[in-house]
Amino acid sequence: MARSVTPRRKLLNTTIAWAIGLLIFFPILWTILTSFKSEAQAIASPPIFLGFDWTLENYRVVMERSDYARFLWNSIIIAGLSTVLGCIIAIPAAWSMAFVPSRRTKDILLWMLSTKMLPAVGVLYPIYLIFIELGLLDSRAGLVVVLMLINLPIIVWMLYTYFKEIPGEILEAARMDGATLRQELIYVLTPMAIPGIASTLLLNFILAWNEAFWTLNLTAVNAAPLTAFIASYSSPEGLFFAKLSAASTMAIAPILILGWFSQKQLVRGLTFGAVK
Amino acid sequence: MATKASRSAARLMMAPAVILLLGWMLVPLIMTLWFSFRVYLPLRGGDQGWAGFDNYTRFVSSSAFWPSIQTTLVIVLGVLAITVIFGTLIALLLDQPIWGQGIVRILVIAPFFVMPTVSALVWKNMFMDPINGLFSHISRFFGAEPVNWLSGRGIDWTINLYFTSFDLEVTMGVFSIIMIVSWQWLPFAALILLTAVQSLDSEQLEAAEMDGAPVHKRFWYIILPHLGRAITIVILIQTIFLLSIFAEIFVTTGGAFDTRTLSYLIFQRVLESQNIGLGSAGGVYAIILANIIAIFLMRIVGKNLD
Numbered sequence: 001m002a003r004s005v006t007p008r009r010k011l012l013n014t015t016i017a018w019a020i021g022l023l024i025f026f027p028i029l030w031t032i033l034t035s036f037k038s039e040a041q042a043i044a045s046p047p048i049f050l051g052f053d054w055t056l057e058n059y060r061v062v063m064e065r066s067d068y069a070r071f072l073w074n075s076i077i078i079a080g081l082s083t084v085l086g087c088i089i090a091i092p093a094a095w096s097m098a099f100v101p102s103r104r105t106k107d108i109l110l111w112m113l114s115t116k117m118l119p120a121v122g123v124l125y126p127i128y129l130i131f132i133e134l135g136l137l138d139s140r141a142g143l144v145v146v147l148m149l150i151n152l153p154i155i156v157w158m159l160y161t162y163f164k165e166i167p168g169e170i171l172e173a174a175r176m177d178g179a180t181l182r183q184e185l186i187y188v189l190t191p192m193a194i195p196g197i198a199s200t201l202l203l204n205f206i207l208a209w210n211e212a213f214w215t216l217n218l219t220a221v222n223a224a225p226l227t228a229f230i231a232s233y234s235s236p237e238g239l240f241f242a243k244l245s246a247a248s249t250m251a252i253a254p255i256l257i258l259g260w261f262s263q264k265q266l267v268r269g270l271t272f273g274a275v276k
Numbered sequence: 277m278a279t280k281a282s283r284s285a286a287r288l289m290m291a292p293a294v295i296l297l298l299g300w301m302l303v304p305l306i307m308t309l310w311f312s313f314r315v316y317l318p319l320r321g322g323d324q325g326w327a328g329f330d331n332y333t334r335f336v337s338s339s340a341f342w343p344s345i346q347t348t349l350v351i352v353l354g355v356l357a358i359t360v361i362f363g364t365l366i367a368l369l370l371d372q373p374i375w376g377q378g379i380v381r382i383l384v385i386a387p388f389f390v391m392p393t394v395s396a397l398v399w400k401n402m403f404m405d406p407i408n409g410l411f412s413h414i415s416r417f418f419g420a421e422p423v424n425w426l427s428g429r430g431i432d433w434t435i436n437l438y439f440t441s442f443d444l445e446v447t448m449g450v451f452s453i454i455m456i457v458s459w460q461w462l463p464f465a466a467l468i469l470l471t472a473v474q475s476l477d478s479e480q481l482e483a484a485e486m487d488g489a490p491v492h493k494r495f496w497y498i499i500l501p502h503l504g505r506a507i508t509i510v511i512l513i514q515t516i517f518l519l520s521i522f523a524e525i526f527v528t529t530g531g532a533f534d535t536r537t538l539s540y541l542i543f544q545r546v547l548e549s550q551n552i553g554l555g556s557a558g559g560v561y562a563i564i565l566a567n568i569i570a571i572f573l574m575r576i577v578g579k580n581l582d
Contacts, residue, residue, distance in 0.1 A: 028387065125546045244401060
């Protein structure tokens, strides 16, 4: 509902909006800035905003000390595989619900959503026990499965709302022209579905990356991703602000960049298509 | 256009997702239910037989239970109030024509992408630390005593309802966690409400403006009713996530200073005191609570499907 306003009004709005935006962003900015300070300057009083001696020392120390690469690799593997696996399972399901709906489709969709509402802490011990039995505790495979399952409802939902927007007439036209089911899938539907699938992958990768209940409770050393890497800084290393900042920046930077590309999909994905 | 063959193909295509989710839901749920009726202490003798409803009554009669319910409610309601009110204001502001709107949007949305352990630790140490935190520097700059953010005493309120009155003590720990979590969820509320505001028909607003309706009336009678549904959705979805916040408590206070929520209490019963029966009974309570909220959300989402 953009309307035309006077330049003065626009200037005022712009100033307030930027002030609020910067205020909200400030903790992240401050973390990034602090990561380039020396430990002494990081806790200097009064705080130094920009006029400090920029250094990469903290990054070097964090990398050296904590095997950052392993945590990063775990995060990538766990978030990536769980998302891709989820999509492989969800695409056929969402596909059939969108194009061959039955009377029960709506109930199945809502039921899937309801599994997402199950409080994790309520089923923590059973999962823990199953993991011990199957030898999955502190393994990447186990976490991939769990994160895939907790995000599966969102993946199905997002894909469903995207597929739903593909007009059925196009499929009928293809069929009229004698396309087989295989050709229909490969040449007609897939190209139209790719943007939807891409945004689903993106958003769920982010959600899996940031998941911090199962990743903290089901890992120890081998499979621990970046969430656990940061949690290990809680004390006393957390008091070394510059190193904490460097570690934090490394943990959030990749996802912050991906996240900025996915803000539009975020609304749809997290409201299950109820707000578009 | 669905033939019998395509119907059964459709069922086949749905099967893996449905079966996996069914297993994911039922297996742990049944195990939790089973454990909740057992005396089960893995480190002190293992499974020692039936407990009847003992775990259920013990869980609610423990001295930690009601404080945890109070903390949960205060945190959830506090975060909801902050995120919905400021989210609406931000959405209305970003809907105005401004320079660099795309960049401001990016700045506002950023906290949502920060992993919970990072935001909790950064807030705890770099902002709320009573000695070196940025807030303490600011307090000292104004000549004030730095606030003891996470471990401070807090505020007592006496709440007067027409039939009763009670004391509500909100510790600084709870207050700090509300702040951290609100920062994380404000982008979510703002973004969804912005999407909703943008779908508002501008002609209606312009007509009201020409008829001389003042700003607050336009907001109250046109914008707010239009946002109603989006606000409801924001509240329901956030409630479900907020009921189970974990990392924010785990790395800041570890449940100390009255910041133990219901889910954190269950977590402690299960993993720290290794009382599985008791923790599972708590888990069943949490599941019931979440389901009550989920039913309302389902109704709204379900309506949208038709």
